[in-house]
Amino acid sequence: MTLSVGELRLTLFQDKTELLIRHRYEISEEGAQPPKHGAKEEEVRVPGRFAELEVRPALPDRPVVVQVEIPYRLDPGNETSIFVRVPLWLQLFEQGSQKPLVDLPTVVLSGTWFGRFTEGELSYWISSSARTEIEPDPARPYLAITRAVLRNTSRDPLRVDTLCLRTAFLALYDDGEQLWSEVLEISYKGVAYFSQVRKVARSSQPHGKGKLTAAARETSRRSVTAKSFALRGELPGLGFRFR
Amino acid sequence: MSVLVDNLRHVLRAENLATLVRVAVWIAVGIPAVSAVSRSLRRYMTRKYGAQQALIASRAVLYLGLSFILFTVLAELGFKLSTLLGAAGIVGMAVGFASQTSVSNIISGLFLMAERAFEVDDVITVGDITGQVLSVDMLSVKIRTFDNKFVRVPNENLIKSEVTNITRFPIRRLEIPVGVAYKEDVGRVRDILLEIAHEDPLCLNEPEPLVVLSGFGSSSVDLVLMVWATKENYLNLKNSIMETVKKRFDAEGIEIPFPHLSLYAGSATEPLPIRVVGAEGLRAAQ
Numbered sequence: 128m129t130l131s132v133g134e135l136r137l138t139l140f141q142d143k144t145e146l147l148i149r150h151r152y153e154i155s156e157e158g159a160q161p162p163k164h165g166a167k168e169e170e171v172r173v174p175g176r177f178a179e180l181e182v183r184p185a186l187p188d189r190p191v192v193v194q195v196e197i198p199y200r201l202d203p204g205n206e207t208s209i210f211v212r213v214p215l216w217l218q219l220f221e222q223g224s225q226k227p228l229v230d231l232p233t234v235v236l237s238g239t240w241f242g243r244f245t246e247g248e249l250s251y252w253i254s255s256s257a258r259t260e261i262e263p264d265p266a267r268p269y270l271a272i273t274r275a276v277l278r279n280t281s282r283d284p285l286r287v288d289t290l291c292l293r294t295a296f297l298a299l300y301d302d303g304e305q306l307w308s309e310v311l312e313i314s315y316k317g318v319a320y321f322s323q324v325r326k327v328a329r330s331s332q333p334h335g336k337g338k339l340t341a342a343a344r345e346t347s348r349r350s351v352t353a354k355s356f357a358l359r360g361e362l363p364g365l366g367f368r369f370r
Numbered sequence: 371m372s373v374l375v376d377n378l379r380h381v382l383r384a385e386n387l388a389t390l391v392r393v394a395v396w397i398a399v400g401i402p403a404v405s406a407v408s409r410s411l412r413r414y415m416t417r418k419y420g421a422q423q424a425l426i427a428s429r430a431v432l433y434l435g436l437s438f439i440l441f442t443v444l445a446e447l448g449f450k451l452s453t454l455l456g457a458a459g460i461v462g463m464a465v466g467f468a469s470q471t472s473v474s475n476i477i478s479g480l481f482l483m484a485e486r487a488f489e490v491d492d493v494i495t496v497g498d499i500t501g502q503v504l505s506v507d508m509l510s511v512k513i514r515t516f517d518n519k520f521v522r523v524p525n526e527n528l529i530k531s532e533v534t535n536i537t538r539f540p541i542r543r544l545e546i547p548v549g550v551a552y553k554e555d556v557g558r559v560r561d562i563l564l565e566i567a568h569e570d571p572l573c574l575n576e577p578e579p580l581v582v583l584s585g586f587g588s589s590s591v592d593l594v595l596m597v598w599a600t601k602e603n604y605l606n607l608k609n610s611i612m613e614t615v616k617k618r619f620d621a622e623g624i625e626i627p628f629p630h631l632s633l634y635a636g637s638a639t640e641p642l643p644i645r646v647v648g649a650e651g652l653r654a655a656q
Contacts, residue, residue, distance in 0.1 A: 192576070237568065239575035240598065245539050249600055252575040364580030364596050366543050 130182070132217055133233030133269035139180070146173045148219065148228065152235050171229055179222040183341050184215045185230065186271065186294040186308060189250050192241050194359065196256040198288040201315075206278040207287070210261035210331070211253060212270040213294055213308065233269040240362060241291045242354060250291060257290060263305035271299060271306040274331030281317035289357040293324055296345040300330035300337030307331040309343075313355050325350040377448055393446050396439055404435030421490035425505055426483065471526070475509040478525035482506060488535045495534040496523055541574065542604050544597050546612060549590030551625035556583065556591060559624060563595045566614050572607040574598045589629045 130137040134154060140147040151168040193211050201207055214234040218227040239252040261272055275292055279285045290313075297308040310327040326349055330337035361368070412428035445451060483506060488494050492503050494513070501515035511528060513521040536542075550559050560581045567579035580596040595615070599607040619626060 235571060237571060237573070237575045238600075240541050240577065240600075244541065244577075247540065249540075360578075362577040364543075364578045364598070366577065 130217075133214065133267075134235060135217060135231055135233045135269075137217065137219075137229075137231070141177065143176070144174065146175065146177050146228070147171075148173065150229070150231055173228050177221055180228075181220040181222055183218045183220060183227075184269075184271070184299055184306060185218050185341060185344060186213060186273075186297055186299065187216060187232070187236070187251055188230070188295060188344060190241065190248055190291045190293045190295070191236075191253050192239050192250045192289060192291050193253040193255075193257045194289050195287055196258055198286055198359070201277060201279045201285040201287050203279050203282050203284065206276060207259070208274055208276050209257040209259060209287075209290070211257045211273050211275065211292060212255050212261070212264070212267075213253065213273050213292075214251075215269050215271050215306065217269075241357065244362065244366065247354075248291070263302075265304045268306065271308050272331055273297065273308040273311060275311045275313055276327075278312065278314045280314045281320075283317060285315045285356065286358060287356070288359050289361070291353070291355050291357070293351060293353065293355075296343045296348055296351075297326055298328075298339060298343045299341040300332065301340040302330070302332050302337040305332070306340070307337050315356060321352045322355040323350065323352055324355060389446055389448075393443050396443050396446070400439040400442075401436070404432060404439065407435065408432040422483075422486075422506060425490060471524075472509060475525045478529040479506065479508050479510075482511070482525055482528060487533055488538070492538065493536040495536065496528060496531060499523070500536070537601050540601060541577070541598050542601050543577070544599060544604060544608055544611075546595040546597070546608075546615070547584070548593045548595055548615060549587060549626060550593070550619075551627045552591055554591065554624055556593070559593065562618060562622060562624070563593070563615065566611060566618055567595065567597045570597075570607065570611055570614065572599055572603045572610060574600070590627045 128139045130139075134152045136151050136153055138149040140149075147170060149168055149170040191211070191213055195209060214232060214236060216230055216232050218231075219229045220227050236251040236253070239250050241248050241250045257275075263272070264270060273292060273294060275290065277285075277287060277290075292311060294308060294311075297311060300307045300309070307330045310329055310331050312325045312327055314323040314325075316322060326343075329335050408428045408431045411431055412424045415424035415427050441451060488503055488506075490503050490505060493501065494503060496513075499513060499515065499521050501513040501519075501521060504512040504514050504520075508525075510522045510524050513523060515521060548559075548563065550556070563581050564579055567573045568575070573579060574597075577598045579598070582594045582596065584592045584594045586592070595611075597607065597611060616626075618624075
């Protein structure tokens with residue numbers, strides 16, 4: 128059996144003693160050139176016979192970094208919302224089990240570094256921009272939409288440019304045509320402080336609609352304190368910035 | 371000396387058997403107990419604070435515990451500790467003069483630990499030695515090289531010389547020199563190199579990849595592709611990106627030249643004079 132989700136091609140073989148799970152990545156557009164990367168096929172062998180398998184979506188296992196279409200200023204005391212299309216992971220479970228047999232991205236994402244040269248977090252780079260308005264896209268079910276509410280609780284203006292969204296502790300909702308994550312609230316406290324990141328247990332869908340369809344990867348936390356805002360060019364390729 | 375001999379005779383009498391048993395118990399039980407406590411502390415502190423702190427704490431506990439057992443045993447045997455300490459002071463002075471280098475290494479070791487320029491498991495380069503730090507001890511630092519050699523570097527050497535900690539920071543920049551033929555379009559080459567960088571999953575998007583024109587060489591236009599990776603992926607990225615550059619250049623018809631040498635005899639417009647030596651010339655030479 129073969130599943131095609133996004134760029135992921137997953138093939139399952141069940142024989143008498145084991146389940147063979149093969150996967151590779153391909154650019155899915157018609158007439159696409161041979162894949163430029165990720166074309167190597169990998170396989171996982173799971174001993175046992177499985178009568179039923181369950182496929183569940185999940186948000187990325189690392190933070191995602193995204194840039195707004197046009198950077199703008201958020202004054203102290205104000206708040207704004209942005210929407211981001213986040214590629215989903217595909218998890219395969221044995222029926223009734225809580226531990227996935229495989230946990231694979233549906234799209235090959237580039238890695239990026241969010242933080243400083245001396246410390247930070249390895250994150251995924253999202254090439255599409257964060258927007259203030261968004262339309263559902265049922266044609267690409269492997270992308271969920273995350274709404275982030277940005278609040279400036281400091282005394283200084285905030286330049287909204289590059290954001291780091293911690294999606295691992297957001298659950299997913301399904302409104303029938305689009306997957307939406309829980310809402311993320313990020314409170315900016317000033318240059319010298321980390322931001323307060325909190326999740327709100329409701330769907331990012333504008334009317335809050337949707338049925339809870341997948342739990343968060345991390346369920347032990349509802350909030351974190353972490354650097355969430357950065358400027359374009361804050362980490363130049365040369366390795367230093369002129370002051 | 372005679373006091374010492376008298377003390378020993380006193381110890382070995384039958385009525386002092388209880389004392390001997392106590393001493394034996396202190397040694398037989400105390401030493402393993404101190405070792406076990408030291409090992410447990412090291413395991414606990416490795417989990418909580420890291421390998422470096424765990425090593426220091428466990429060794430401190432071990433040395434203190436063994437010293438305590440030693441003094442207790444000596445006190446049980448009837449040795450006067452004040453006399454011993456007095457003698458130790460004199461011996462210490464003599465040893466100190468004789469072991470200035472060792473003392474210097476110990477002091478240097480304390481400074482190294484306080485500075486924390488590197489820790490256990492870091493990869494460092496000292497002189498021409500590169501390897502993983504196994505331990506930071508009182509007199510020296512032990513390093514395992516990547517070809518599995520054991521190197522002992524005195525602490526004094528480390529304090530006096532330049533030490534490079536390769537794994538201190540989480541990301542590293544990789545520089546790949548690329549030379550292309552003079553006939554190539556440098557702008558096009560730059561675009562292709564940046565495309566290769568962006569497509570490699572090990573190459574970080576930020577800090578952004580960069581191409582710098584480093585100079586006009588004798589045989590090629592020299593560029594440097596600068597890309598960033600996590601320290602764990604540094605070597606993997608180096609391999610994958612260099613292979614991709616070669617394949618892509620071959621596919622795009624971009625020439626990576628080998629060194630050329632052009633000969634000019636006088637004026638550039640004159641052909642190079644060549645004299646053919648035939649059979650007559652050879653016979654004449656003979």
